Amino acid sequence: MNTRTTDHRTHSPTDPGSGQLSAPYAEAVLAHAGRDWLRLNVPGHAAAPGSDLAGFFGSRITALDFPPLLDGIDLGPDTPLNKALALAAEAWGARRTWFLTNGASQGNQIASMVAPALGRTLVVQRSVHSSVIDGLVLSGMDAVFVQPSVDPEQGIAHGVTATDVAAALERTPDAAAVYIVSPSYFGAVADVRAIAETAHAAGVPLVVDEAWGSHFGFHPALPAGALSLGADMVTSSTHKLGGSLTQSAMLHVAEGPFADRLEPLVDRAFRLVQSTSASALLTASLDLARRSLFVDADATAGSVEAAGRVRNVVRALGRFGVVSDGFHAFPDIVRADPLRIALDTRAGGITGHEARRRLFRDHQIMVEVATDAAIVAVIGAGFVPDTDRFLEALHTLPSPLTESDTERSAMLQLPAPGPAKLTAREAFLSPTRVLPAEQAVGRISADTLAAYPPGIPNILPGEVITAEVVRFLQRTATAPNGHVRGALDLGVTRLRVVDGDTGHDPSRPEAG
Known part of the structure; x- marks a missing residue:
């Protein structure tokens, strides 16, 4: 210790x-x-x-x-x-x-597994990683979901506010913990200190999935780490931007009011899944x-400078947009991760999926993720890649969008999830049947389905499947490099649903 x-x-x-x-x-x-x-x-x-x-x-x-x-x-x-x-x-x-060898997913599963010792219901940001939902399946907990803000232009989810968390805690007397994500996949940093104070005022710990922020706090130009802001448990995907090998991660428990209870629980759960x-x-x-x-703080400073230069050149040339320039419009965002370079490619006449495909195929450049509207490039702390090569390739991309293509791109918005009728575990373990996707609309999903990456679930076990979510997943699946984690087939033409409402207590309020 x-x-x-x-x-x-x-x-x-x-x-x-x-x-x-x-x-x-x-x-x-x-x-x-x-x-x-x-x-x-x-x-x-x-x-x-x-x-x-x-x-x-x-x-x-x-x-x-x-x-x-x-x-x-x-x-x-x-x-x-x-x-x-x-x-x-x-x-x-x-x-x-604790050192983890199955990624931050393992840390999220551990955190979800120990929560039942603290209460019956987890207050969870809806845009958590699918591994948190996997943890809910393992633990059998109820969940009350806090909806994140959504950028309608980019079709991406950001974070939650302390006010939203407080409202969720007010209607959850048996809360075990609050579970949020910071930073988001696009680099949006939440007000962790305010959310921690809100959770502690309600007598529960704050768990932060800081998978994308393992480098936070190691240089003055970076946001502070969640532990220093009052979080009680933090998952850290060190391999992402911290420089360790893929699949390696860490789980941290803070010194604080919940440490004596959390530490032995985490240690036991760690042995279950490690x-x-x-x-x-x-x-x-x-x-x-x-x-x-x-x-080596100087090396990290070089990475921050390199990423800042890319954004500045993109702004100066004017073809593409910098997504984080619009973060000020969202009350849940207090900072942006400077090592994340999220670019609005649609503004430059090309979808993010097509930009990613051409960068990979024609220029041997890999970016982290693409959406219909954007690409996200990342620079690891302590590393300085050839940013000139990236900028040159980016600005030689064609502008193949027709007017109808642009309309199609704009139409692919992040859909709101359907209402939750069962816990994730109840739905996962219920008798199921597989239906054509169009017949599954209105039924309760037995699976987690997530447009991947970033792996934020669009359908949870126990949630009602909506037509909007099905269209979103099918369109994602047919995009270049598109993939839906948990789908039964590549085109998401079939879905596994709960066969009836087995295990559903109609007197119990919805889980979300």
Whole structure:
């Protein structure tokens, strides 16, 4: 356990005795790999230099790929793993931190699983990641959903206000916790401090899905991290912009009024869902990412400067729009993540889907996501890509939209979800049947369906399927690079519905 009450930026990485200069777990794994082992254990490749894996990725990858429970690494007292976890807790300002090897999705599932110990109902931002809904299926909790603001021009959801959260808590006497997302997929930062104060005034903790904000707080130009603003539990998808390997993440519990209750619950839930074969490579990458974020503020400053330059050039050339320039119109947004570059491509005569396809195919440039109206590019903290190459390719894109294409693009708005009639778990476990999509309208969904990325569910288990949502998902599925997570087929032509209202108590109020 590690406690800390001051902002980590008050510490200098050159202070004598600063442990943040080390990466104890990664260094221990590297030293372990340097010895002449005869490996008669898992993984089965045994670090053999002649294996296909070693030939393809290089021998260092297989040499560093160790299983858990090794003396001198993660077994015994005061291990390099324990030291790495303590340093991560110190760096992010947590009471305790857990390393995750199944992404922030695992952290969201853990948070949802421990909530029933605190109350019966989770007050949840409706635009949470699908992994939170998966957690509701696992926990069986009721949910009261707080609707986010929606940008009708861009067709994207932002965040929620403290006022909206307070109203939801007022009608939820058995609330267990408040669960929000900040920042959003497009970089909108919520007023976490105000929402935390609202949750605490109601006697419940605040959980923040900060998957896209693992870098927050590590440079003055970045927004503050949710833990420093009063959040009680935070999921951090460190691999996204923090620099660790894909699928690695962290879960933090804050020092605060709920810490004594949350910490043992989280630790037990962590053991339920964490692999007993957690990857040493993923864990070491978390240790190294923490060190880089804490120690090298100059590198992060370079990333912020590079992203700002892209936005400034886009503004100066005038063809495309910068989505965050319109954030001031939404009361739930207090800041924008400077490492997120969300661009309105429709303003420049091309849909986001087509822009993404042409950037990938013609210029070998990958962006994070596309919608009908926009693309989102990201720059990882501590990294400076070739932004000139991106700007040149972006501004050489054709303008293929006809008037009807523009109308079609404008019509694809983010639809409001249908009303919730069952809990996610009730719907998931109910008897079901598969119907053609048009016949499923008006029925209760048994599945989670999400336009992916960003993975925000458009239909939840237990929600009534609407014609507007079906049209949105089908149009998303047919767009270039379009994908609907949870769909039974690529075109979303069939949907799984609850066969009758099994498990539905008509005397119980709707869950949302």
